[in-house]
Amino acid sequence: MRANKNNLIELIEYLLDINIDKIQILGYESTKGVVDKFKVNFSEEIEFINSLAKFIVTTKKDISKINISFLKNCGEEYLKKLTNGIYEIKNGGYHKCPIERDTIFLDNRGKVFYCDSYNVFKVVDENKIYEIDSLIDRKLSEISKRNEFIGDIKNIIDHKKIFDNWEPCSKCKYLYNSCIPCLKTAFKNLQNDVIFEKCYEYNKLTDKLY
Structure with a gap:
């Protein structure tokens, strides 16, 4: 509405x-x-x-x-x-990265994406080409277990260092608890001290x- x-x-x-x-x-x-x-x-x-x-x-x-x-x-x-x-x-849980919410996004061809922005792949490693899985070729259970992109993103989040130098995330009590900010937004603003201005x-x- x-x-x-x-x-x-x-x-x-x-x-x-x-x-x-x-x-x-x-x-x-x-x-x-x-x-x-x-x-x-x-x-x-x-x-x-x-x-x-x-x-x-x-x-x-x-x-x-x-x-x-x-x-x-x-x-x-x-x-x-x-x-x-x-x-x-x-x-x-509304402000957790979709990967941390075990959420996927499908297009009309059955291709599986892990971010609703669809072009987040370069966030992790711009020199790495990730395979885009399809439900036509594999079962969803197989995709979620073997997908390299999910593994790399979870590894970044689990190390809990990505937001340490940015305001206001570095001092936020909700970080990694009820909020895991958008990695794509963060990486687009690497040159800024304040990443999420409204939070600030x-x-x-x-x-x-x-």
Whole structure:
């Protein structure tokens, strides 16, 4: 379901009124037609989060049904502080690399990818050519056991050093627990000190609330 950002709080309130079991907001982004879709900047996102916080504090409805899936844990922590603990942090696994969630992506030819970006292979080793498996040729159980790309990615994550030099990941208590950031995004920003800027901004705002 898509909703106008100006009416999103009203929509949440309506869904709570009709006793929906769970309200999961998967993304907060702008769209222009179907193909032209882009992420909103931090100032727009924080405007919505602040409005949501006011609603959570003032409403008498059961807000435990609300799950803001697009927020990483540091954003959820800000929302929790802003609502004096009324909103509980609940995004346990949404921000883990798909490989760590044992998730795969299939195209219409049966080819198996391990990242929804599809072109993540050069992240690990730009000089290495990885084989793209297909369900036409092998069973999924065989692919998951023998795939070299999965093994290399898991090896990088297991060594827990990849994010050590970057802010805010290096100091984040959620790193490698409920959050394993996107490796492709990280490698694209190797020259920057701050890799995930929204996390960095949320941490700054949360610090001001203490």
